[in-house]
Amino acid sequence: MAVSYNTADLLVLAGVVVSLVAVRLYQLRSRKLPPGPRASFWAFGVNKALRKKPTEHVWKTFSAWGKQYGPLISYYLGNKPVIVITKADLAWELLEKRGDIYSDRPRQVMAQELLSRNLRLLGQRYGERFKKLRTIQTQGMSGHQALTYRQMQTYESAVLMRDILQDPAAISTHIQRFATSIVFSISYGTRIQNLDAEIVENNNLAVNHASRYMKPGAYIADTYPSLLWLPKPLQWFRYEPERLHKWMNELYIKLFREVAVKMENGTVRECASSRALTPGKSLGLTETELAWAVSAPFTAGVDTTKASSLVFILEMLHHPHIMKKAQEEIDRVIGDKRMPAFADEDQLPYLAALMKESLRWIPIAPSGVPHAVTKDDYFNGYFIPKGATVFANLRDMMYDPELFPDPEVFRPERFLDTKNPRLIDFNLPFGFGRRICPGLHVASQSLWIFMARLLWAYDILPALDADKKPVLPDLEAFVGMLVVQPARFECRFVPRRPDVVTVIEAEGLEADIELKAWD
Numbered sequence: 001m002a003v004s005y006n007t008a009d010l011l012v013l014a015g016v017v018v019s020l021v022a023v024r025l026y027q028l029r030s031r032k033l034p035p036g037p038r039a040s041f042w043a044f045g046v047n048k049a050l051r052k053k054p055t056e057h058v059w060k061t062f063s064a065w066g067k068q069y070g071p072l073i074s075y076y077l078g079n080k081p082v083i084v085i086t087k088a089d090l091a092w093e094l095l096e097k098r099g100d101i102y103s104d105r106p107r108q109v110m111a112q113e114l115l116s117r118n119l120r121l122l123g124q125r126y127g128e129r130f131k132k133l134r135t136i137q138t139q140g141m142s143g144h145q146a147l148t149y150r151q152m153q154t155y156e157s158a159v160l161m162r163d164i165l166q167d168p169a170a171i172s173t174h175i176q177r178f179a180t181s182i183v184f185s186i187s188y189g190t191r192i193q194n195l196d197a198e199i200v201e202n203n204n205l206a207v208n209h210a211s212r213y214m215k216p217g218a219y220i221a222d223t224y225p226s227l228l229w230l231p232k233p234l235q236w237f238r239y240e241p242e243r244l245h246k247w248m249n250e251l252y253i254k255l256f257r258e259v260a261v262k263m264e265n266g267t268v269r270e271c272a273s274s275r276a277l278t279p280g281k282s283l284g285l286t287e288t289e290l291a292w293a294v295s296a297p298f299t300a301g302v303d304t305t306k307a308s309s310l311v312f313i314l315e316m317l318h319h320p321h322i323m324k325k326a327q328e329e330i331d332r333v334i335g336d337k338r339m340p341a342f343a344d345e346d347q348l349p350y351l352a353a354l355m356k357e358s359l360r361w362i363p364i365a366p367s368g369v370p371h372a373v374t375k376d377d378y379f380n381g382y383f384i385p386k387g388a389t390v391f392a393n394l395r396d397m398m399y400d401p402e403l404f405p406d407p408e409v410f411r412p413e414r415f416l417d418t419k420n421p422r423l424i425d426f427n428l429p430f431g432f433g434r435r436i437c438p439g440l441h442v443a444s445q446s447l448w449i450f451m452a453r454l455l456w457a458y459d460i461l462p463a464l465d466a467d468k469k470p471v472l473p474d475l476e477a478f479v480g481m482l483v484v485q486p487a488r489f490e491c492r493f494v495p496r497r498p499d500v501v502t503v504i505e506a507e508g509l510e511a512d513i514e515l516k517a518w519d
């Protein structure tokens with residue numbers, strides 16, 4: 001039945017809309033948002049401090065604002081309120097304890113809606129689909145499940161130590177291969193021997209596109225989503241992400257279907273894809289949703305592991321006395337006839353503390369990954385409006401003198417002496433609440449075995465200049481946006497004893513044989 005409206009109906013409708021908008025604007029103006037910079041009218045709501053240098057790391061701006069306005073800050077991006085938290089206890093209070101309303105991600109027109117069609121977990125809006133996609137991750141990477149990857153991580157780290165021996169200058173590439181192979185084995189049951197493989201290049205490209213589109217304030221459609229009301233042919237900004245989406249979709253589905261074929265042939269190695277393809281385990285998700293779900297470890301797990309490993313090397317170059325102390329512990333427990341293994345973990349408390357301090361001193365996700373709030377909320381007398389983006393500026397939290405006295409000092413002992421359960425079980429680098437990094441157990445295992453074996457095998461020494469003087473890499477030179485890593489630097493890896501080489505070669509050979517099961 002056709003419905004017709006008369007002028008009076010339309011006027012009433014317009015009146016209701018205008019009243020609702022007016023009430024909302026009144027609420028936003030009259031309720032007290034946390035303090036912070038306010039953009040001028042002529043800045044069209046885009047804060048000038050963030051506009052000036054779009055490539056500058058936002059955590060630095062947030063940090064400066066924290067000093068000026070306090071630990072809870074607000075500003076506007078377009079007409080969207082953004083909250084920034086710079087103290088961990090406030091973040092735990094909001095993002096963890098009130099996780100039922102602080103677990104959304106901000107609306108991302110470019111990265112999530114156009115490029116990923118709401119399929120990528122990292123930017124996934126909170127809701128039923130998120131819960132299912134997240135379950136796929138937690139099932140595949142829980143603390144318990146992560147234990148089953150230790151064997152593969154042990155062998156991959158043996159290969160990594162041998163790669164460093166053979167070509168130390170290519171350390172960054174070796175670590176990337178190590179990290180890539182681990183996440184690929186977890187997702188698809190297949191290892192990666194060579195980064196030149198087309199499938200790796202394509203996945204890297206997909207990740208690069210995703211992080212490019214996630215940059216806050218970089219795209220006008222993110223600041224002004226109302227541009228989506230334009231007729232489609234006039235939405236110039238959607239063509240490229242939509243074209244890339246099609247390509248990414250084909251990539252992820254192809255990888256997923258290859259596992260299905262292996263399952264039919266009985267040649268599959270258990271992995272996230274095979275579990276998702278097992279009858280009764282798909283949680284009612286479509287093939288496309290599952291294919292994107294199992295791709296998540298690649299998106300979020302390669303750059304992060306690589307960045308943390310490079311950061312560790314950088315920190316050891318700047319703190320040789322701490323490297324020595326950790327090596328003394330390792331030598332005492334392990335000796336020189338074999339490399340450290342996961343079974344030694346409990347006997348290496350200093351190494352465990354060193355790993356935590358390494359993640360604290362240079363957090364590789366310095367401004368965290370933004371959450372969003374799904375209901376109006378009040379905190380400490382401030383109003384936090386529904387829909388606000390919420391950044392937890394991890395870099396500030398790691399340098400909070402109340403939590404970490406003398407925060408500028410690199411001192412692993414702070415994690416040995418502590419009785420604070422938050423520092424004993426230190427997952428602050430991995431985020432908060434229902435969005436906490438689901439890969440944290442896998443990542444911690446990769447980092448632990450890498451650090452243990454690297455320190456057992458090598459002295460990490462600065463590069464030498466033409467006059468044979470040591471050159472320390474710059475601690476301020478970092479590249480990246482959401483995840484940052486040290487700008488390219490040079491250093492030397494010197495085998496600590498002649499028999500180290502023999503052990504590395506023998507364990508490398510054994511790893512080659514054992515890893516054939518993942519080929």
Ligand code: HEM
Pocket residue numbers: 121122123124134137141183296297298300301302304305308364365368369370371429430431432433434435436437438439440442443444
């Ligand atoms: C040292 C290495 C790593 C660090 C520091 C790290 C850190 C983080 C952080 C801060 C978040 C956002 C949490 C939040 O929103 O509150 C995150 C999310 C995520 N991480 Fe990691 N991560 C690491 C390694 C990994 C690895 C190895 C994997 C997979 C194997 C992984 C998979 C993910 C996924 C899938 C998400 C998105 C979760 C969601 O949005 O619900 N991460 N990570």
